[in-house]
Each structure stands twice: as C-alpha cells, then as structure tokens.
Amino acid sequence: MIQPLMPKATAVWLVENTxxxxxxxxxxxxxxxLEVKGIADGDVAQGIKGMDPIVSGQLSxxxxxxxxxxxxTRLMTAESKYKVPPVQPRKGPRYTPVSRRQDxxxxxxxxxxxxxxxxxxxxxxxxxTTKPTIxxxxxxxxxxxxxxxxxxxxxxxxxxxxxxxxxxQKASRKAExxxxxxxxxxxxxxTLLPASETTAPEAPxxxxxxxPEVAAEKDESRKSYDADSVFAKLKDVKIEDDEED
Numbered sequence: 001m002i003q004p005l006m007p008k009a010t011a012v013w014l015v016e017n018t019x020x021x022x023x024x025x026x027x028x029x030x031x032x033x034l035e036v037k038g039i040a041d042g043d044v045a046q047g048i049k050g051m052d053p054i055v056s057g058q059l060s061x062x063x064x065x066x067x068x069x070x071x072x073t074r075l076m077t078a079e080s081k082y083k084v085p086p087v088q089p090r091k092g093p094r095y096t097p098v099s100r101r102q103d104x105x106x107x108x109x110x111x112x113x114x115x116x117x118x119x120x121x122x123x124x125x126x127x128x129t130t131k132p133t134i135x136x137x138x139x140x141x142x143x144x145x146x147x148x149x150x151x152x153x154x155x156x157x158x159x160x161x162x163x164x165x166x167x168x169q170k171a172s173r174k175a176e177x178x179x180x181x182x183x184x185x186x187x188x189x190x191t192l193l194p195a196s197e198t199t200a201p202e203a204p205x206x207x208x209x210x211x212p213e214v215a216a217e218k219d220e221s222r223k224s225y226d227a228d229s230v231f232a233k234l235k236d237v238k239i240e241d242d243e244e245d
Contacts, residue, residue, distance in 0.1 A: 003030040004058050004077075006051050008039070013050030015040050018064055021071045028059075028075040032161030035154060043155045100158060104129050105144060107153035108137045114150075117171040126159045126167055 004010040007029040014025045015036065022040070026033040038044030053059040060078050067073045107127045111118055112134075120131045136142040153159040 004028070004051075004053055005056070007031055008035075008045045009048055009051035010053050010058070011036055011039055012045055012048055013052055016050055017052075019068050020064070020075075024067055024071065024073075024075060028077075030162075032154075032165065035161045038155060045157060100156065103151070103156045103158065104133070105137050105142055105148045106151040107156050107158050108134055109148050110150035110152055112138055115168055115171070117175050118167060119171065122167045122171060126163060127153050128158065 008031070011025050011029040011031055014020055014028075022033050022036040025031075026036045029036075035044055054061055054064075058077055059075065063075060063078070067075050104127050108123060108129060111123050111126065118126075120134045123129070123134050124131060133142070137145075137148065142148065154161050154164060
C-alpha cells in the first residue's frame with residue numbers, strides 16, 4: 001500500500017480528528033504503533049502541524065467512516081490523480097534540523113545504554129551524528145556531559161520506531177552469527193548427541209562385585225542333598241557332644 005506523502009503530519013491529523021485506532025493509523029501511515037501512541041500522548045511529533053488526507057486526496061470521508069465503524073478493517077488509499085515517484089531508501093546519516101541537533105547527545109546516550117549491540121555506524125545513521133560524537137558521549141568527554149540525559153530518539157523525533165527496531169534486529173542477527181562463528185572456531189558443537197549416547201542405561205558400578213556372590217547363592221540353591229548324608233552329619237555332631245560331656 002502506498003504511504004501518504006507526509007506520514008507523521010497525516011498521523012497527527014488522524015489522531016486529532018478521527019476515532020481510528022492506533023493500529024489503523026499506524027498501518028496507513030507506515031509508522032510503528034508506539035509512534036502513533038506517542039503522538040496521541042504528545043511525546044512524539046511535537047510542533048508538527050497535522051495534514052488533512054481528505055483535502056490532499058489521499059483518503060475519502062467515506063473510507064474513514066467505514067474504518068471507524070469496524071476497528072478490524074484497514075484504510076485504503078484513494079487513487080491519486082498524480083503519479084508520485086516511489087520514495088528511495090535513505091542512505092547514510094539523516095539530516096537533523098538545527099532545532100533538534102542539541103538533542104542528539106541525549107539520544108546517543110539512550111542508545112548506548114539500552115542497545116549496546118548497535119554499532120557506531122548504526123547509531124550515527126539513526127540520529128544523524130558522527131562517530132567522534134558517539135565516542136565522546138561514551139567516554140564522557142563531551143563538552144556537555146554534565147547535562148546529558150538519556151532520552152529515546154523516537155520521542156525526540158530523531159528516528160522512527162520502525163528504523164530503530166530494524167537496526168536492533170540487524171545488530172542481534174550479526175551478534176548471533178559472530179557467536180556461532182566463535183563457537184565453531186573453538187571446536188564447540190551445537191548439534192545434539194545421538195540418542196544411543198543419551199539414552200543408553202549406565203552399567204551399575206557394583207555389578208562386578210555382586211556377580212560372584214549372586215552366582216554363589218544360586219549354586220548353593222541348586223545343590224541337592226540326600227537323606228544319608230544329612231543323617232551322617234547329624235550323627236557326627238551328636239558324638240562330638242557326648243565326648244565333650
């Protein structure tokens with residue numbers, strides 16, 4: 001689905017002038033649902049004037065009313081009379097307005113504290129800064145270190161939630177690949193042991209000791225005695241008793 005020309009401004013207008021859910025607005029504007037919630041709370045997109053998508057021809061009044069009646073539906077963009085070229089993905093650090101540049105150290109501090117897996121290049125791309133600035137915030141050599149307070153870059157309007165989530169996922173995948181590579185070089189295997197090794201019963205340690213005794217008991221039980229031998233033994237015992245008397 002084609003996103004509106006000014007996603008945040010459109011989201012601001014929809015939040016202020018409709019009863020659409022955050023999910024519906026986020027889906028239509030291509031934003032994260034947390035960003036839309038931040039707009040409603042006044043934490044995100046401060047100072048951005050809402051843009052009416054009906055006046056710009058991106059939505060119709062009937063479409064908004066249809067989706068307001070059923071939260072499960074999604075807004076469908078009206079066919080534009082003009083062909084808008086697709087937005088090319090941004091490469092390199094973003095441009096940060098002058099009014100927001102003093103907020104970048106706070107955003108850097110937040111990212112370093114909450115997402116240490118991000119590389120300096122990813123942080124620089126998210127908030128539009130440089131690696132020396134990131135290093136100065138990290139080692140507290142920044143000229144304004146005493147006043148730096150970690151603040152979410154999405155709240156500051158320096159990055160979108162979608163861009164932040166994407167960067168964190170990429171960093172996590174890279175860390176996982178490096179961990180597997182290190183385990184492979186160290187000779188540690190992640191494969192499971194065969195079932196014959198994990199389920200084979202262990203031989204009891206006392207088996208070699210108890211075996212002769214058990215065998216002896218079995219041999220004794222298997223011996224057969226006749227009546228003459230038994231009485232002969234009893235007679236010998238009686239004679240020994242008489243001699244002692």
